[in-house]
Amino acid sequence: MAKLMTLLWGAGSPPCWRVMITLEEKKLQGYKHKLLSFEKGEHKSQEVLEINPRGQLPAFKYGNIILNESLATCLYLENQFKSQGIQLIPDSPENHAVMYQRMMEGLTLTDKLNSVIYYDQSVPEEEIHDSAVKRNKEALTTELKLWEGYLHNVAAGSYLAGSFSLADVIVFPNVAYAFRFGLSVGCYPKLAKYYSLLKNRPSIKATWPPHWVASRNGYDILKDL
Amino acid sequence: MAKLMTLLWGAGSPPCWRVMITLEEKKLQGYKHKLLSFEKGEHKSQEVLEINPRGQLPAFKYGNIILNESLATCLYLENQFKSQGIQLIPDSPENHAVMYQRMMEGLTLTDKLNSVIYYDQSVPEEEIHDSAVKRNKEALTTELKLWEGYLHNVAAGSYLAGSFSLADVIVFPNVAYAFRFGLSVGCYPKLAKYYSLLKNRPSIKATWPPHWVASRNGYDILKDL
Incomplete structure (x- = not known):
């Protein structure tokens, strides 16, 4: 599964970090990723805009599925991979x-x-x-x-x-x-x-x-x- | 269940309206509710602050459970009452x-x-x-x-x-x-x-x-x- 995932991210950005923590917790290591520079304006590059029209990071792709909002991505990953890795939504x-x-x-x-x-x-x-x-x-x-x-x-x-x-x-x-x-x-x-x-x-x-x-x-x- | 719920709300506020739509869709009519006036500053009243320390509406209580963020409330209600009313999180x-x-x-x-x-x-x-x-x-x-x-x-x-x-x-x-x-x-x-x-x-x-x-x-x- 992880091999079908691509994450474009910026270092130190809390929204990007959230997605990366979730991927680790859900044992989805091995995803493709690329570190982009906010200072160089790389978050406004064509490569990002093709995934995220807002020109923001994270930009995340999983097959044909696109998720760019960090909370949306984390909620999706937890719900789609419920039984894999750590359970991130409590039962009680x-x-x-x-x-x-x-x-x-x-x-x-x-x-x-x-x-x-x-x-x-x-x-x-x-x-x-x-x-x-x-x-x-x-x-x-x-x-x-x-x-x-x-x-x-x-x-x-x-x-x-x-x-x-x-x-x-x-x-x-x-x-x-x-x-x-x-x-x-x-x-x-x-x-x-x-x-x-x-x-x-x-x-x-x-x-x-x-x-x-x-x-x-x-x-x-x-x-x- | 709905009888244990209380919603403090303001008219026309999109966050309040979201919670009310969700309660309708999940067939949770019959909840207690109170319309407060933003103009009169009633969202900063003690009654609200006891539920929501931010002094914002909606302020929602269900027994001992408190939910004040509209998305949190909607997600919670859908997940706790999955099989009741309309399913609000798609399967595919x-x-x-x-x-x-x-x-x-x-x-x-x-x-x-x-x-x-x-x-x-x-x-x-x-x-x-x-x-x-x-x-x-x-x-x-x-x-x-x-x-x-x-x-x-x-x-x-x-x-x-x-x-x-x-x-x-x-x-x-x-x-x-x-x-x-x-x-x-x-x-x-x-x-x-x-x-x-x-x-x-x-x-x-x-x-x-x-x-x-x-x-x-x-x-x-x-x-x-």
Whole structure:
């Protein structure tokens, strides 16, 4: 099956990382993949546009089937390969509900991280306002505290919805990203513990962004949150 | 089952409407519900915050289970009540994939509609730029043309993923919203046909925003797109 799959991806992109973690967990190693450079604009290349008209990564193909939204891809792979690898959607109604809820909230976390980390790149120079920078940082702080609270409530500081699930697949890359960009371990101890617990999971280690391995130093843009 | 469910909702909100359509399709009529006013700020009331710490609608409770993200709620209800009412996740791998893909892309359509319709309310007056208004309108036009193309390709101008599915549940309220806010039927004939096809579906008629019935006149903010 995996041989019929092709993934075009960008390093460090949480949406791409989610798909790669899912492929590992579902024992779908051996898929074709190609690392493209956002800096060089390769996500807008013809090769990507043929799969994803939005010119975004991931762009994923499995035979004639095309899936470009990371959550859609993860949900599809789990549902089509239910009995292969780790089960990523929990059975109990309670965990089932929490999993979908956190998975979808993970997109808000992504948006709020991007609104701080990439603010300067997302609007033209003449539209940049210090007041917007401040507001976006405050909104991200509120968001991160919400997640700190969610993790406070889960049993034994472990996964988001009982056992490891799609909620973790979707949310973990954001958390890793936040720490890479300088989030304080001291101010967010539950998120830091969650990060430590998951970062050595085989599927996550195997898909760790290559340039994060090459350079252990991150950025400090989130250090004051 | 439905008697154990409570939905706090706001009229005309696509996320709330999605949950209501799903409850109808899954034959879960009889749930408790309460219409709250965004204008009066009732989505920030204690009653909502107890269910949804984000102070957003929908806020949905089913016994001890809480689901506040519309897609999470729809996915959960479909999976927990699979054999009840209409099946909203298609079986065939092709339609299964398209359903998840369009469902997730529906969130981008929501964002781009909001960025035009609610731009003035989303940023303080001193941060309003005509250039941003123009850019947001262009981005929405590109987005709407993408959907016009998706509908051009589906068989017989019908549903987004074979038969009626969660993709339609998620996307239709956005399409209805776009026409309510003045989108041109002539410029987007496929979207207009899709709108006509679905607007009389019983689950959609039963949940039509009450103030849209009271006042048939919409707005013209999208008329030039």
